Structures are given as C-alpha cells and as structure tokens.
Amino acid sequence: MNQKDPILHFQRAGMGAGDIQESLSDHLTYSISKYPVTATSHDWYECLALTIRDRLAERWMETMQRYYCADPKRVYYLSLEFLVGRALGNAMLNLEVDDACKEALYELGQDFEKVVQQEYDAALGNGGLGRLAACFLDSMATLDLPGYGYGIRYEYGMFRQSIDGGMQVEHPDNWLRYGNPWEFPRPEVLYPIKFYGRVVDYKHEDGSVHHHWIDTEDLMAMAYDMPVPGYGGKTVNNIRLWSAKSTRDFDLRYFNQGNYIEAVADKNESENLSKVLYPDDSTEMGRELRLKQQFFFVSASLQDILTRYRKHHASWDELPEKVAIQLNDTHPAISVAEMMRLLVDMHRQTWEHAWSLTTRIFSYTNHTLMPEALETWKVSLFESILPRHLQIIYQINAEFLQDVMHHFPGDQDILRRMSIIDEEHGRRIRMSHLAIVGSHTVNGVAKLHTELMKSTIFADFHRFNSDKIINMTNGITPRRWLNQANPGLAELITEHIGKSWVTQLDKLTELRKFADDETFTRKFIAIKHENKRKLAQLIDKRLGLAVDPDSLFDIHIKRIHEYKRQLLNVLHVITRYNRIRCGTYPDLTPRTVIFAGKAAPGYALAKCIIRLINDVGDIINNDPLIDGKLKVVFLPNYDVSNAERIIPAADLSEQISTAGTEASGTGNMKLALNGALTIGTLDGANIEIMEEVGEDNMFIFGLTAQEADDLRRQGYRPHDYYEQNHELKVVLDMIASGFFSPGEPQRYQPIIDALLQQGDRYLLLADYADYVKCQERVDALYGDPQQWARRAILNVAGMGKFSSDRTIKEYAEKIWHVKPVSCDNGA
Numbered sequence: 003m004n005q006k007d008p009i010l011h012f013q014r015a016g017m018g019a020g021d022i023q024e025s026l027s028d029h030l031t032y033s034i035s036k037y038p039v040t041a042t043s044h045d046w047y048e049c050l051a052l053t054i055r056d057r058l059a060e061r062w063m064e065t066m067q068r069y070y071c072a073d074p075k076r077v078y079y080l081s082l083e084f085l086v087g088r089a090l091g092n093a094m095l096n097l098e099v100d101d102a103c104k105e106a107l108y109e110l111g112q113d114f115e116k117v118v119q120q121e122y123d124a125a126l127g128n129g130g131l132g133r134l135a136a137c138f139l140d141s142m143a144t145l146d147l148p149g150y151g152y153g154i155r156y157e158y159g160m161f162r163q164s165i166d167g168g169m170q171v172e173h174p175d176n177w178l179r180y181g182n183p184w185e186f187p188r189p190e191v192l193y194p195i196k197f198y199g200r201v202v203d204y205k206h207e208d209g210s211v212h213h214h215w216i217d218t219e220d221l222m223a224m225a226y227d228m229p230v231p232g233y234g235g236k237t238v239n240n241i242r243l244w245s246a247k248s249t250r251d252f253d254l255r256y257f258n259q260g261n262y263i264e265a266v267a268d269k270n271e272s273e274n275l276s277k278v279l280y281p282d283d284s285t286e287m288g289r290e291l292r293l294k295q296q297f298f299f300v301s302a303s304l305q306d307i308l309t310r311y312r313k314h315h316a317s318w319d320e321l322p323e324k325v326a327i328q329l330n331d332t333h334p335a336i337s338v339a340e341m342m343r344l345l346v347d348m349h350r351q352t353w354e355h356a357w358s359l360t361t362r363i364f365s366y367t368n369h370t371l372m373p374e375a376l377e378t379w380k381v382s383l384f385e386s387i388l389p390r391h392l393q394i395i396y397q398i399n400a401e402f403l404q405d406v407m408h409h410f411p412g413d414q415d416i417l418r419r420m421s422i423i424d425e426e427h428g429r430r431i432r433m434s435h436l437a438i439v440g441s442h443t444v445n446g447v448a449k450l451h452t453e454l455m456k457s458t459i460f461a462d463f464h465r466f467n468s469d470k471i472i473n474m475t476n477g478i479t480p481r482r483w484l485n486q487a488n489p490g491l492a493e494l495i496t497e498h499i500g501k502s503w504v505t506q507l508d509k510l511t512e513l514r515k516f517a518d519d520e521t522f523t524r525k526f527i528a529i530k531h532e533n534k535r536k537l538a539q540l541i542d543k544r545l546g547l548a549v550d551p552d553s554l555f556d557i558h559i560k561r562i563h564e565y566k567r568q569l570l571n572v573l574h575v576i577t578r579y580n581r582i583r584c585g586t587y588p589d590l591t592p593r594t595v596i597f598a599g600k601a602a603p604g605y606a607l608a609k610c611i612i613r614l615i616n617d618v619g620d621i622i623n624n625d626p627l628i629d630g631k632l633k634v635v636f637l638p639n640y641d642v643s644n645a646e647r648i649i650p651a652a653d654l655s656e657q658i659s660t661a662g663t664e665a666s667g668t669g670n671m672k673l674a675l676n677g678a679l680t681i682g683t684l685d686g687a688n689i690e691i692m693e694e695v696g697e698d699n700m701f702i703f704g705l706t707a708q709e710a711d712d713l714r715r716q717g718y719r720p721h722d723y724y725e726q727n728h729e730l731k732v733v734l735d736m737i738a739s740g741f742f743s744p745g746e747p748q749r750y751q752p753i754i755d756a757l758l759q760q761g762d763r764y765l766l767l768a769d770y771a772d773y774v775k776c777q778e779r780v781d782a783l784y785g786d787p788q789q790w791a792r793r794a795i796l797n798v799a800g801m802g803k804f805s806s807d808r809t810i811k812e813y814a815e816k817i818w819h820v821k822p823v824s825c826d827n828g829a
C-alpha cells in the first residue's frame with residue numbers, strides 16, 4: 003500500500019464553518035433525503051454526526067495505514083464493557099471544530115444544544131470498570147499509541163432507570179433503534195466460535211497427540227468498528243465490537259429437512275448471545291449465557307489478533323514482541339486457555355512454546371477484593387460448554403502446582419489455596435488464579451488496593467513471585483471530564499495558563515498561584531454557580547422540584563451498593579433534618595443532597611436504599627418547617643451524559659465507601675477535577691487525591707482500612723453504637739417505625755436488620771458519628787465562600803496526576819512495552 007494513494011481524494015475534509023455547513027446540507031439530501039422544513043432535530047443530529055464522521059474517517063484510515071506500515075507492537079484492551087457515552091461532542095472537541103459546527107448549524111437555523119442532545123448515550127457498561135476502558139481508549143489515541151479496544155456489541159446496553167413511586171424500574175436500552183452513525187459493520191470480518199461438543203485425541207506417528215474439538219455448536223462473530231479520535235485529531239484508533247451471527251452451516255441442517263421456519267427461529271436464538279449486557283456491578287452470578295459471552299468475544303478477538311500478526315510474520319516466535327493483551331478484570335481471563343488452544347491445537351505449536359508465548363503476552367487488571375465479585379465457574383458447567391479449555395486449564399494448573407510445590411516444599415495447604423481449581427465449593431474454576439498464572443504482570447488500580455491485593459487475596463501469589471503484582475493508579479480523561487463537560491471552567495483555566503493542560507494535566511499546578519487571586523476566584527465562583535443553575539433547571543424539568551443554586555450541592559453519584567454507603571449519607575440527611583426541626587442549628591447552611599445511581603436488578607437491598615432515598619426526600623422536601631434548608635433529590639438514570647451534567651455543578655463530592663472496599667474509584671477524580679471538595683474515607687484513590695491536593699483541602703473521616711480490619715477481628719458490635727449515640731438511635735428508630743413510609747411501616751426492616759441484626763458488614767454505625775461531625779466542618783467552611791473557593795481551586799490544581807494519560811503512559815512503559823507511532827516517525 004502506498005501512503006499517498008493517488009485514487010483517494012478526500013473531499014469532505016474542510017474544517018471551516020462553511021465547509022461544515024456544506025457537508026450538513028449534503029448529508030441532509032443524500033444520506034437522510036429530507037428538505038430542511040421536514041427535518042427533525044434527530045435528522046440534523048445524524049447529519050452532523052455523519053459530517054464529523056467523514057472527517058474522522060480519513061484520519062482513521064491514515065492511522066491504520068500508519069500502523070500497518072510501521073508494524074509496531076500493538077496493545078489490545080479486552081473488556082466486556084465500554085461505557086463510552088455520547089461520541090459527537092467528544093469528536094468535535096477532539097477535532098477542535100465545535101465552534102465551526104455551532105456556526106454552521108446556526109446558519110441553518112438549528113439549535114446546536116438541541117441537536118447534540120439527540121444522541122443516544124452508548125452505555126455498554128455498568129460503571130467504573132467500563133468507563134475506565136473508555137477513558138483508556140481516549141488516552142491511547144491521544145498519545146498516538148497503537149491501542150485497540152475489543153468487546154461486545156450488545157444490542158441492549160445498561161438498562162434505563164426510571165423511578166415510579168420511589169422505586170427503581172428498569173427499561174430495556176434499545177440504543178440502536180435509530181441506527182448508530184459511529185459504527186462501521188464489517189461483514190467480511192467474521193470468525194467461527196465453537197461451543198459444547200467433545201474432544202477426541204489423535205496420536206501421530208511421531209508420538210505427539212493432537213486434540214480435536216468436534217461436534218460443536220457453532221456461531222459466527224461479526225465485527226463492527228468504531229473510531230476513537232485522539233485529541234488534536236491526528237490519531238484515530240479503533241474499537242472492534244463483536245456481534246453474534248448464526249453460521250450458514252447451522253441453518254443448512256434444518257433447511258435440508260425443509261424446516262424453514264424452525265431454522266430461522268433457531269438462527270435468532272443463537273444470535274441472542276450478544277443481545278444484552280449483564281447489569282450486575284460487583285456480584286457474580288455464574289450464568290451460562292455470561293460464560294458464553296465471555297468466550298465468544300475472547301475467541302473472536304484472539305483469532306483477529308493472530309490474523310493481523312500473521313500478515314507480517316511467518317513464525318509465531320515474535321508474537322510477544324508484537325502483541326500485548328490487557329485483561330480488564332477476569333471477564334476475558336478465558337483468553338489464557340483460548341490462546342493456548344489456538345497456538346497448540348490450531349497452529350501446531352508445542353505446549354512449552356505456546357505457554358512461553360502466552361505468558362509474555364497477557365497482563366491482568368484486578369478491580370475488586372470483594373469475594374462475591376471474584377469470578378468462579380462450576381467445573382461441570384465449564385466442561386459442557388468448553389471441554390477442551392477445561393483440559394487445557396487442568397494442564398496449566400498441574401504444571402503451575404508443580405512449580406508451587408518446588409517453591410514451598412512440604413506446604414500442602416498452599417497448593418489448595420493457590421490452585422486454579424477450588425475443590426471445596428463444589429469444584430469451581432477460579433478465574434482470577436487463571437488470569438494471574440497466565441499473565442506476566444498483574445495490577446491493582448490504586449496504591450492501597452494493590453497493597454491489599456498483595457497482603458490479602460493474592461498474598462500467596464505475591465510470596466511466590468514478588469515482581470508480578472504492581473500498581474497502576476486509575477485516571478480519567480480530561481478531554482471529556484473537563485474540556486467537554488465543563489466548558490466554563492475549561493475556558494477560565496485556558497485564559498490563565500494556556501491550553502496545554504488538555505494533554506498535560508500536570509500543568510494545572512500553575513493554577514495554585516490564582517487560589518488567592520480575587521478576580522480569578524470571583525470568576526471561578528461564578529462558573530460554579532452557573533453550572534449549579536443549569537443543574538437546578540434540569541432537576542426542575544425532570545422532577546418538578548425547585549432547588550436553590552445558592553445552597554450547597556452535596557453530590558453522591560455512583561452505582562448503588564452497600565459498600566459505597568449511600569445509606570450512611572441518608573443517615574446524615576435524616577440527622578440534619580432532625581436538627582433543623584429541633585432548631586438546634588437555626589442558621590445551618592442550606593443544602594441540596596443529590597443522589598444518582600442504578601441498582602443491579604436482582605440486588606434487593608440496593609433497591610430498598612433507592613426507595614428510602616426517595617421516601618426521605620418526599621417527607622423532607624414537603625415539610626414546611628424545613629423552609630428550604632434541606633432538599634433531597636434522586637436524579638434517575640445515572641449514565642455518562644448525566645454525569646457530565648451533574649459533576650460540574652458539585653460543591654461536595656461524597657466518596658464514603660468503607661475503607662478497604664473501593665478499589666480506586668474514578669468518580670472521586672472527576673468531581674475534584676471540577677472543583678468539588680471531597681468528603682471521604684481513606685479508601686481507594688481518595689488517599690492519593692489527598693496526597694496531591696493536601697489534607698487541608700479535603701474532608702477526611704472514618705476508620706482506616708487497618709482500623710476497619712482490626713475492629714472486625716475484635717468483634718464489631720453495631721448495636722453498641724446504636725445504644726450509645728442518641729441521635730443515631732433516633733434516626734434508625736424513625737426508619738424502623740415507618741416515619742418515612744407511613745403507609746407501610748415495615749418497608750425498611752431489611753435495612754434495619756442489615757445494620758442491627760446482620761452485623762453491619764460495611765461498618766456504617768462505626769463511622770456515623772465521625773461522618774456527622776465531619777459534615778459540620780463542611781458547613782462551617784461553606785459559610786466562608788472565599789475560603790471554600792480557594793480550596794476548590796487547589797483541588798483542581800492538584801489533580802494533574804489523575805489524567806488517564808499518566809496512567810496509560812505507565813501501562814505502556816511498565817507493562818505493555820509499546821511506543822507511540824506518530825505521523826512523523828511512523829510509515
């Protein structure tokens with residue numbers, strides 16, 4: 003291929019408002035086929051998306067050609083989730099054509115904001131883990147790294163949440179209903195995926211045994227590509243998502259029997275595999291379809307990766323010099339066995355050679371220490387779906403345990419603990435152990451989390467190989483989470499320190515000198531106020547609830563989970579309510595406490611917490627005695643687009659997980675970057691945020707991870723806290739007696755029982771008093787707007803470390819060993 007292929011003339015490249023306007027009109031006629039008078043806002047959205055897509059396309063093709071010519075080491079990020087959100091605004095900003103687009107649409111009589119809001123939020127993920135994958139892709143493209151995302155093109159993403167009578171209702175997310183202008187179907191990129199069947203061995207004359215996986219039920223995986231534009235628009239990387247298609251062979255069996263209708267019905271059933279994202283965050287349910295999804299996308303991705311490698315290389319020896327594969331949690335951990343199968347069974351490599359290649363290719367990111375979130379599969383289920391892979395895992399395990407035995411002679415128990423097979427709980431495959439054994443590097447996502455990995459769940463592995471587990475503190479992309487979400491603040495920053503912060507977030511430290519600058523502070527406060535006014539407007543529009551932009555916006559947004567302790571926040575809210583009613587604190591700072599987040603559909607207690615938030619809100623918001631001093635809001639359907647609206651309006655960021663439970667958190671980073679002060683525990687990345695922004699500029703409370711562990715060991719008695727803290731007792735008694743659910747006094751018994759009868763696993767009662775006291779410090783500081791703003795500015799200034807660019811540079815250097823392929827040194 004020639005880089006300057008004479009056949010290609012790019013005609014849709016103009017970046018001026020006039021060029022864009024021409025493209026819009028062109029697409030309205032030739033892509034949409036409508037006159038301006040009949041075009042809807044959604045039609046104009048399509049036109050704008052296609053206009054931007056055109057401009058990405060040539061850069062995308064150039065990038066792929068650049069990689070093809072340079073044949074660099076590539077990195078493949080395998081993730082069952084990509085929570086990318088909307089693409090248009092991000093693409094316009096990364097190409098720096100947003101102003102031109104605004105002007106062009108204005109000339110055509112269209113409202114830019116309204117048009118941009120037409121886009122569906124692509125929610126192919128649950129929460130932090132999926133959003134991390136999206137931020138990482140943005141950073142890889144911005145850094146000119148040859149990075150590819152691989153995942154599943156779910157037809158239905160994360161459910162849409164509505165609230166009815168205070169309760170969460172789930173609706174299917176039919177995000178492809180109006181088509182998706184960002185995806186390019188690649189019907190020719192198609193791989194067979196096998197399931198079930200059995201394994202037969204053939205002995206060759208030379209004595210070698212080959213394994214044939216036969217009588218399988220087959221599916222096809224078809225590729226859809228989406229462009230990932232880096233900032234500045236030079237590099238546009240690729241995310242490839244797989245969709246399940248039935249095989250033609252499979253149909254034929256039925257067609258030959260003349261059973262046309264059944265054949266087509268069956269075809270639909272096999273295509274169900276990529277139908278829907280599992281909506282469970284941090285619990286593992288061991289469902290057959292889930293295992294099949296995992297294998298489906300792993301097998302397709304690995305086949306694709308090996309095919310790409312083979313275009314340049316005749317032997318497999320250099321595979322680890324050309325391919326790095328990151329496993330985002332254990333969801334793609336079956337990759338280890340599938341790579342072995344492909345190399346040994348399909349490409350006839352010896353076991354030893356294949357294993358040497360495999361363990362130099364993979365690395366694994368752990369995202370949780372919580373036992374209920376660690377994936378295991380029943381051996382019997384696994385054996386029926388992936389019989390050959392079970393054999394491979396047994397062999398990997400046997401050889402691994404040999405090594406362990408040599409390393410720890412005489413220690414029988416350690417074999418049991420480190421085995422990939424858990425023999426005690428009905429024989430299960432521990433996917434984290436498979437991922438660790440098959441990887442050269444394993445990483446945690448914040449310092450504390452990594453240390454806890456080494457000292458608790460993976461302590462044996464750490465003793466076995468002390469170099470394998472390393473830390474890579476998470477980050478977020480400043481393009482979406484500041485430049486795009488908070489244009490007011492982005493502009494203020496750029497006015498004062500230039501625009502380089504967009505790709506070098508460390509530059510934000512230069513803002514420190516403005517923390518005491520009166521004019522800067524005034525503008526900073528005005529921007530926050532304007533963001534709050536907009537959020538208040540949204541709350542009014544969505545919920546018909548008036549909130550005061552002058553009140554303190556206290557924001558708690560994330561998945562609803564006991565460990566994240568939304569319930570502790572509610573206990574404080576009720577405490578505050580009681581204090582206001584008693585007149586204890588007559589001039590308490592007015593507050594608006596805003597919650598948002600989805601509960602897993604099967605997680606009854608999390609749903610109960612959502613209902614409690616709404617019931618408490620109902621009582622408080624309608625109590626005339628409160629007189630606007632306290633409002634409680636539950637904003638439905640937390641997703642990336644709503645996060646982009648809420649975060650810039652936050653004064654206070656609630657990061658109050660029980661210490662030792664939140665691996666990193668990234669919501670904490672987004673909020674601090676947007677000038678919110680954090681009230682939080684010493685958990686996850688909160689600790690590192692504190693190191694960067696200074697202890698004085700955060701509100702830290704509660705037990706440390708060590709103290710929490712000690713307390714549990716000593717025998718934690720939540721009832722003692724209940725008896726000894728009068729305010730706490732009153733609050734719990736109100737909930738228990740139906741104060742917030744007069745029609746159904748028993749409604750919240752499950753919550754009370756979890757706290758008082760079932761041991762309060764997340765230590766809410768132990769942290770309650772300190773939390774409430776810490777909130778008093780928040781009130782006191784908010785009473786001094788200059789001081790508050792000063793600290794908020796110092797938070798923004800200290801957040802440079804938490805750019806995902808920094809994280810990705812660390813991965814590239816310490817794990818993947820990949821280098822940028824930029825336009826100058828590329829082809």
Ligand SMILES: *Cc1c(COP(=O)(O)O)cnc(C)c1O
Nearest residue numbers: 129130560641642645667668669
């Ligand atoms: C950042 C983000 C998360 C993760 O939030 P945490 O507070 O780290 O749990 C979840 N969902 C969405 C939509 C996000 O943008």
